[in-house]
Amino acid sequence: MTPQPLLMKPNSIKTRFAYGFLRALNSLNKNKPSSPSSPKVIFRRCRMIKLAADASMASAVGSRRAWSRAVLCKIRCQRALAMRGRIRSGGFRRRSGAGKGFGVGQTDGLRKLVPGGGAMDLCCLLDETAHYIKCLTTQVQVMRNIVDICST
Amino acid sequence: MSGRRSRSRQSGGGGGGGGAGVSRSNISDDQINDLVSKLQELLPELRHRRSDKVSATKVLQETCNYIRNLHREVDDLSERLSELLATSDSAQAAMIRSLLMQ
Numbered sequence: 001m002t003p004q005p006l007l008m009k010p011n012s013i014k015t016r017f018a019y020g021f022l023r024a025l026n027s028l029n030k031n032k033p034s035s036p037s038s039p040k041v042i043f044r045r046c047r048m049i050k051l052a053a054d055a056s057m058a059s060a061v062g063s064r065r066a067w068s069r070a071v072l073c074k075i076r077c078q079r080a081l082a083m084r085g086r087i088r089s090g091g092f093r094r095r096s097g098a099g100k101g102f103g104v105g106q107t108d109g110l111r112k113l114v115p116g117g118g119a120m121d122l123c124c125l126l127d128e129t130a131h132y133i134k135c136l137t138t139q140v141q142v143m144r145n146i147v148d149i150c151s152t
Numbered sequence: 153m154s155g156r157r158s159r160s161r162q163s164g165g166g167g168g169g170g171g172a173g174v175s176r177s178n179i180s181d182d183q184i185n186d187l188v189s190k191l192q193e194l195l196p197e198l199r200h201r202r203s204d205k206v207s208a209t210k211v212l213q214e215t216c217n218y219i220r221n222l223h224r225e226v227d228d229l230s231e232r233l234s235e236l237l238a239t240s241d242s243a244q245a246a247m248i249r250s251l252l253m254q
Contacts, residue, residue, distance in 0.1 A: 046234035126174040126187035
């Protein structure tokens, strides 16, 4: 892992993610049922924590990136559908033609892994992938720090 | 640092489209190569290899693997956090609150 700076930049994506995620964890913790936790409850909470991590990362990045816009849009859709009590799996329509230099099959994997990747052209996909990877490593770093602090 | 070089090459193209980032039209092979080598620098597996020694396909494959690994790590950490929140009652909540205060 990359060495961490001693002082956190107040407005970096990392700091904003950490704050947003901790706030989400805090409210998850408040809402937890008083009954002893069954494996089912732990599993559900695990999924909610993962969703919270993704949502916090996307909102820390904001709407200037295509992948974070896709994540935020998906979360908003899921919330709206959950209110109405319906669940529908949606997705972006694929753009035809993978672009120069690559066969059609070669970018398919990336398109599935990067949020909103199905609707991007090749340059955008590569650019967004680079940013997405940076953000994912930040996410992992921060989450690991929180786990370490909480388990000592 | 091949990422830096790409800036100057792009500006030499004389495109007046405006707007930062990657322009949508006129995708050149140069641009794609620059983006691929930028990706390569982010991958721990391929970071230290020379970019002309690694094919673009290999970079894409490794990128997918790396993203999958990171997703798995997020899953594992979520699980750990959910167990931590389940096992202790107020201690962890206090810890999280104190982290928020920092």
